[in-house]
Amino acid sequence: SQQGEEDPQALSIQEGExxxxxxxxxxxxxxxxxxxxxxxxxLVHLIxxxxxxxxxxxxRLRVTLDTSKKSSSLLITASRAADTASYFCATAALSExxxxxxxxxxxxxx
Amino acid sequence: ExxxxxxxxxxxxxxxxxxxxxxxxxxxxATLYWYQQILGQGPKLLIQFQNNGVVDDSxxxxxxxxxxxxxxxxxxxxxxxxKLEDSAVxxxxxxxxxxxxxxxxxxxxxxTVV
Numbered sequence: 001s002q003q004g005e006e007d008p009q010a011l012s013i014q015e016g017e018x019x020x021x022x023x024x025x026x027x028x029x030x031x032x033x034x035x036x037x038x039x040x041x042x043l044v045h046l047i048x049x050x051x052x053x054x055x056x057x058x059x060r061l062r063v064t065l066d067t068s069k070k071s072s073s074l075l076i077t078a079s080r081a082a083d084t085a086s087y088f089c090a091t092a093a094l095s096e097x098x099x100x101x102x103x104x105x106x107x108x109x110x
Numbered sequence: 111e112x113x114x115x116x117x118x119x120x121x122x123x124x125x126x127x128x129x130x131x132x133x134x135x136x137x138x139x140a141t142l143y144w145y146q147q148i149l150g151q152g153p154k155l156l157i158q159f160q161n162n163g164v165v166d167d168s169x170x171x172x173x174x175x176x177x178x179x180x181x182x183x184x185x186x187x188x189x190x191x192x193k194l195e196d197s198a199v200x201x202x203x204x205x206x207x208x209x210x211x212x213x214x215x216x217x218x219x220x221x222t223v224v
Contacts (some may be wrong), residue, residue, distance in 0.1 A: 042215040
């Protein structure tokens with residue numbers, strides 16, 4: 001069964017705009033990770049946030065985590081056409097096993 | 111640093127045939143995972159190895175799927191016999207404590223069962 005639930009399922013924006021994707025999960029976690037997947041390719045690790053962290057930045061990416069609400073958000077600022085991809089959140093408990101959501105399909109129009 | 115290698119990249123087989131996928135993880139990564147990703151869905155864990163031991167295979171359909179990890183390095187995933195619903199991308203990933211548990215995925219094998 002899938003732990004994370006991304007919202008929205010699909011998002012279409014113009015280049016230069018910000019994109020926000022949300023993820024909700026059900027059980028206690030050790031960390032939460034975000035991945036990007038371009039069509040027909042493997043997943044690329046973007047960022048990991050631990051359960052005792054509230055916010056993390058990496059370049060144009062900003063991730064927040066609210067363990068009381070069991071939710072996370074991924075913000076991509078100043079989006080580019082190359083950001084077009086599917087984005088997945090994945091949660092890990094102590095076993096290291098990652099459980100993925102269904103993903104958000106982001107389209108950035110030039 | 112070399113990434114996670116998988117082969118073949120694509121495979122088309124008829125139902126009831128058998129197929130095998132190969133994965134070579136990043137050198138030194140003790141943990142190896144096989145995921146199944148059906149079109150339009152997120153990846154689902156099939157099996158997790160720690161060195162050459164199985165940690166979690168609770169979602170592996172053991173009547174038709176098998177996996178092994180040779181000497182704690184390379185791994186193979188086999189399906190025998192294949193069903194139409196096995197059509198999916200099979201992803202291999204590896205991780206290390208030193209990388210703070212972030213996974214490195216291979217490019218995957220796209221399996222089509224006809």
